[in-house]
Amino acid sequence: QVQLDESGGGSVQAGGSLRLSCAASKLSSLSMSTTCMAWFRQAPGKEREGVATILNDGATNVADSVKGRFTISKDNDSKDNDNNTLYLQMNNLKPEDTAVYYCAASVAWYTGRWLCPLKAPYNNWGHGTQVTVSS
Numbered sequence: 001q002v003q004l005d006e007s008g009g010g011s012v013q014a015g016g017s018l019r020l021s022c023a024a025s026k027l028s029s030l031s032m033s034t035t036c037m038a039w040f041r042q043a044p045g046k047e048r049e050g051v052a053t054i055l056n057d058g059a060t061n062v063a064d065s066v067k068g069r070f071t072i073s074k075d076n077d078s079k080d081n082d083n084n085t086l087y088l089q090m091n092n093l094k095p096e097d098t099a100v101y102y103c104a105a106s107v108a109w110y111t112g113r114w115l116c117p118l119k120a121p122y123n124n125w126g127h128g129t130q131v132t133v134s135s
Helices: none
Strands: 002-007 009-013 019-027 037-042 051-053 058-063 070-072 083-091 100-108 131-135
Touching: 002 058, 002 100, 019 100, 019 131, 037 070, 051 070, 051 083, 058 070, 083 131
Parallel strands: 009 131
Antiparallel strands: 002 019, 019 083, 037 051, 037 100, 051 058, 070 083, 100 131
């Protein structure tokens, strides 16, 4: 089973930046080679929401609420098919970005072309890392 371990959360003032990392291992346990990695977040009293996703070919999908401020990326230099590192660069942070951020991974979804939706049943999750933005 895929193992995901987030790090990089913390407390920052509005306008500041943070970079989250997710160390992924055992990716070969996913049954197909076309895979998605993603960042989700859940604020207190709210449902978990998709923030950004990335297909293994590098195509990204970013939520409108963070577009232009957050960037998802992964270690493109990795020649190791079993391990990789996912990143979320968060700039110009706002108090409404306060949440627990989760890393997720899954086989991609095919609907005529391979996609990594923001709303989909990802089935591998990390434990989460807290991000707190103060005004």
